[in-house]
Amino acid sequence: MLARSILTDEETRVDAELGYPRGYAKLCRNAHIHMQGLITPYTEGPPQRFLPYAAQPEDIAKIKEFNQLFPIIESEERDPSSARRFADSLWQQLDHLGNAGFDPALFRIDPYGNVLYKNADPASPLAWEVDHWFPHSRGGKTVSSNLRLVQWQVNQRKQNKLEFLVPWWDLQLGVTVNQFLSIFLSKNSDFRQRAFSLLFFAGENEPFTEHLVADCHSWPQHFRERKSQIGLAPAAIVRIHKQANDMLKPRNADLSIYPAWPVAPGTPGRRRWTVEEEEALRRAIQRFGPGNWKEIKENEPLFRNKSTVQIKDKYRLVKGDWELEKENKGAHLPDKEFILSTAIQKESRLKKIREDDIRVKAEEIAQLNKELKDLREQNETERLALEDLESVLIKNRRRMEKQRRWSEAQSSYKMCLENMIRDAMH
Structure with missing residues (x-):
C-alpha cells in the first residue's frame, strides 16, 4: 500500500x-x-551515498584544529626502527578468506576491505605495506600496537594524514572481496586471464600451494551453500577477534567529521550513543523492522532528541556487529578446535587434489596409448600405400625405357633410309 x-x-x-x-x-x-x-x-548505495558535500566554515576550522593537535615533527626526532620486522605478526591479525578455501597464510583483508596477497608483486593491486596507525611523521612509534598492514595505495594515500580526517571511501583503493571472488567464479576465460595477469606475477600459473594454481581453485561446500544466502563477502570472510586492549580498533563513526550528506536545519546535534540507547535501538528494530525510522523515533522515548537520519546511521554502523555476534553465538569454535578443523580440511583438500592428479595422469596415459596405437595403424597404412606407389613407379619407368629404346631404333632406321635415298640419287 x-x-x-x-x-x-x-x-x-x-x-x-x-x-x-x-x-x-x-x-x-x-x-x-x-x-x-x-x-x-x-x-542506500550510489549515487545517494556519494552526494557532493562542501564543508562549512565551522567544519573546516574544526578539521584544522584537529590537524594541528598532532603536529608534524622533524625527521631527527622520529623513531628510526624498521616496521617490516612486525609484518608476520601483523599478518596474523587480519581477517582472511578461509571460508572460501583460500589459505590464510597467503590471502588476508586489510581494515578497509582490500584483499592482500602475501607474495604479491610490488605493482599488483594485492600488494601491501606496513602502515603507522598514528602517523610516523607526527611522532608515532614503531611498535606492534601502532602498526597494521594495508594495501600499498592506502599507505601512499594516507601518508601523514590523521585517519579520522580522511573520508572512508578514499581508503578503499584496492580489490574488494566481492571483486576478488568474482574473478575466480567467472566462467569467461578471457576475463579471468586478464584479471590474473593484473593480480599475479605468473598470471593463471600462479602457484598458491604445491598442487593448486589460480585457474583451478576448489570451493568448499559450506561456502557454496552460504554465498547464495548472505552474499559472497560475508560467506567467505573469517573474522579475527581482536583483544579488548587492541589499539587498532576502528574509530567511533559517531564522531565523524564528514557527514554523509548536508545536515538539515533543526537537526539535533550529534553526541555519543549510550548503552541504553543502543539496547533500545535493538528492541525497536526487532519490533518495527529496519526502515521504519519514523515509527521507531515516535515510540521510543530515548530517541526524542535523535533524528531519523541519526537513528538510521547508527543502525547501519552496528548492524554488522549484531550479525557477527549472532553468528558467533551459534557457530563459534575454540581456537584449538578451529585450528584442528582447518588442518583436517586442508589435508582432505590436498588428498583430493592428489587423487585428482593421479586420475588425470591415468587418463592422460590412456589417451597417449590410444594415440600411439592410432599412429601405428596410420604408419602401416601409409607404408602399404608407399609400396604400391613404388611398384607403380617401377612399372612406369620400365615402360618409359622401352619407349626410349623404340624411339632410338626408329630414329636410326630413318637415318639409314635417308642415306640410301641420297646414295641412289647420286
Whole structure:
C-alpha cells in the first residue's frame, strides 16, 4: 500500500517515449528524500551515498584544529626502527578468506576491505605495506600496537594524514572481496586471464600451494551453500577477534567529521550513543523492522532528541556487529578446535587434489596409448600405400625405357633410309 500511495496509476505505466515508467525514475532518484526515509534498504548505495558535500566554515576550522593537535615533527626526532620486522605478526591479525578455501597464510583483508596477497608483486593491486596507525611523521612509534598492514595505495594515500580526517571511501583503493571472488567464479576465460595477469606475477600459473594454481581453485561446500544466502563477502570472510586492549580498533563513526550528506536545519546535534540507547535501538528494530525510522523515533522515548537520519546511521554502523555476534553465538569454535578443523580440511583438500592428479595422469596415459596405437595403424597404412606407389613407379619407368629404346631404333632406321635415298640419287 505504501508504493500505491507514492505512485499514481499513470506513473506506473511504461512511457512510450521514455521506455520506462516515470514512477520508476522517481523511486530510483528521489527515494532518499521521502517522508518515510529510505523506503527500501537498496537505495542506500550510489549515487545517494556519494552526494557532493562542501564543508562549512565551522567544519573546516574544526578539521584544522584537529590537524594541528598532532603536529608534524622533524625527521631527527622520529623513531628510526624498521616496521617490516612486525609484518608476520601483523599478518596474523587480519581477517582472511578461509571460508572460501583460500589459505590464510597467503590471502588476508586489510581494515578497509582490500584483499592482500602475501607474495604479491610490488605493482599488483594485492600488494601491501606496513602502515603507522598514528602517523610516523607526527611522532608515532614503531611498535606492534601502532602498526597494521594495508594495501600499498592506502599507505601512499594516507601518508601523514590523521585517519579520522580522511573520508572512508578514499581508503578503499584496492580489490574488494566481492571483486576478488568474482574473478575466480567467472566462467569467461578471457576475463579471468586478464584479471590474473593484473593480480599475479605468473598470471593463471600462479602457484598458491604445491598442487593448486589460480585457474583451478576448489570451493568448499559450506561456502557454496552460504554465498547464495548472505552474499559472497560475508560467506567467505573469517573474522579475527581482536583483544579488548587492541589499539587498532576502528574509530567511533559517531564522531565523524564528514557527514554523509548536508545536515538539515533543526537537526539535533550529534553526541555519543549510550548503552541504553543502543539496547533500545535493538528492541525497536526487532519490533518495527529496519526502515521504519519514523515509527521507531515516535515510540521510543530515548530517541526524542535523535533524528531519523541519526537513528538510521547508527543502525547501519552496528548492524554488522549484531550479525557477527549472532553468528558467533551459534557457530563459534575454540581456537584449538578451529585450528584442528582447518588442518583436517586442508589435508582432505590436498588428498583430493592428489587423487585428482593421479586420475588425470591415468587418463592422460590412456589417451597417449590410444594415440600411439592410432599412429601405428596410420604408419602401416601409409607404408602399404608407399609400396604400391613404388611398384607403380617401377612399372612406369620400365615402360618409359622401352619407349626410349623404340624411339632410338626408329630414329636410326630413318637415318639409314635417308642415306640410301641420297646414295641412289647420286
